[in-house]
Amino acid sequence: MEGASHQRFPTVKIRELKDDYAKFELRDTDASIANALRRVMIAEVPTIAIDLVEIEVNSSVLNDEFIAHRLGLIPLTSERAMSMRFSRDCDACDGDGQCEYCSVEFHLRAKCLNDQTLDVTTRDLMSSDPSVVPVDFADSSSGFDNPENRGIIIVKLRRGQELRLRAIARKGIGKDHAKWSPAATVTFMYEPEIHINDDMLETLAIEDRISLAESSPTKVYDYDPITNRVVVVDPEAYTYDDEVIKKCESLKVPGLIEIHPKEDSFIFTVESTGAIKASQLVLNAIDILKQKLDAVRLSEDTVEADDQFGELGAHMRGG
Amino acid sequence: MNAPDRYERFVVPEGVKKVSYERDTKIINAASFTVEREDHTIGNILRMQLHRDPDVLFAGYKLPHPLQYKIIVRIHTTSQSSPMQAYNQAVNDLDKELDHLKNAFEAELAKHSREY
Numbered sequence A: 001m002e003g004a005s006h007q008r009f010p011t012v013k014i015r016e017l018k019d020d021y022a023k024f025e026l027r028d029t030d031a032s033i034a035n036a037l038r039r040v041m042i043a044e045v046p047t048i049a050i051d052l053v054e055i056e057v058n059s060s061v062l063n064d065e066f067i068a069h070r071l072g073l074i075p076l077t078s079e080r081a082m083s084m085r086f087s088r089d090c091d092a093c094d095g096d097g098q099c100e101y102c103s104v105e106f107h108l109r110a111k112c113l114n115d116q117t118l119d120v121t122t123r124d125l126m127s128s129d130p131s132v133v134p135v136d137f138a139d140s141s142s143g144f145d146n147p148e149n150r151g152i153i154i155v156k157l158r159r160g161q162e163l164r165l166r167a168i169a170r171k172g173i174g175k176d177h178a179k180w181s182p183a184a185t186v187t188f189m190y191e192p193e194i195h196i197n198d199d200m201l202e203t204l205a206i207e208d209r210i211s212l213a214e215s216s217p218t219k220v221y222d223y224d225p226i227t228n229r230v231v232v233v234d235p236e237a238y239t240y241d242d243e244v245i246k247k248c249e250s251l252k253v254p255g256l257i258e259i260h261p262k263e264d265s266f267i268f269t270v271e272s273t274g275a276i277k278a279s280q281l282v283l284n285a286i287d288i289l290k291q292k293l294d295a296v297r298l299s300e301d302t303v304e305a306d307d308q309f310g311e312l313g314a315h316m317r318g319g
Numbered sequence B: 001m002n003a004p005d006r007y008e009r010f011v012v013p014e015g016v017k018k019v020s021y022e023r024d025t026k027i028i029n030a031a032s033f034t035v036e037r038e039d040h041t042i043g044n045i046l047r048m049q050l051h052r053d054p055d056v057l058f059a060g061y062k063l064p065h066p067l068q069y070k071i072i073v074r075i076h077t078t079s080q081s082s083p084m085q086a087y088n089q090a091v092n093d094l095d096k097e098l099d100h101l102k103n104a105f106e107a108e109l110a111k112h113s114r115e116y
């Protein structure tokens, strides 16, 4: 027996898009979907990060595990991650995590030979796969431009100090370890609906109207000296701080301003670490959420077991 | 040293069923679904989708303990439906909603990249 569908048809409007930043409106759905997307973007969209480090020589001031930890936190370009295998279920290398389907190898060799301090940076990390390399902030459109871009500093060496190591990067998710999270920040807010009762506003003195407009800690309202009205200039600047509501009460005009969050409209901001593009992060999150839903479908034997139980139950009731 | 592997939080162990179903023994058309290695992400969207179904009298989920990596979804329906039917319908509707969302986002993305 097939039940009726109660599906929704959400709409999207992109407001701003850069490689590592996206701002968009999501409408005609509810907070559970918005929150599921946010949670998946942070903790379940896979990326690639260094997971195993073999240190050959380390005479730097930082100890081995300190350096291994730093290497793990370096964002690597991870467009490949969605089609890669997790090493724990890779049968090409028996879960060793050393084959091309589930890992990428890196080498680093650096030695300081003079009196000038040598910066060892992500530029010294040599990858076995040209598509998986440390994120380069210089060529992103984020305006992080720096003519002498030298990558992320890993350690500094003085004369005679040396660092030599081999590292294995693997696919993983933020739920396992935050180093795999592709998201710097993902947030959403309810779109506020702000109503100003103009009749009640008429009862206020001019200076009270000005102080009302100024009572919001963020610039949501403005006082228009021509019409003598308080107007909403930027509803989204409202942080749900209730300050204007309290101000209305103290001016003895409760209800002059009413604010309701629209329960089916959300404004998302997505910032990526650079491992994948912000737009791709959203798309991957939708795919991952679909895969998760698919995994929680009832299996054939569960349905059958219940059918039998149902018949038995009917039989027992009948007898 | 004896810390459990981190992946135990999200990989279903061998021999364990992802979803198990248990009928309520006292109330007709009521049942609990135990979903292994899932959390609020799935639990809450399922619950909210089930609330849209007029044949669902009750739908709720709980995460019994932060160190037990499972959720329990409880559904009670009218005689017009059944917990299993409502559950399947909710999963299907959510899946279709996400398909629609993906297309909507891709269309916006194409529009946006053309403008530059």
Ligand SMILES: [Zn+2]
Pocket (backbone or CB within 6 Å): A087, A090, A091, A092, A093, A094, A095, A096, A097, A098, A099, A100, A101, A102, A103
């Ligand atoms: Zn492998």
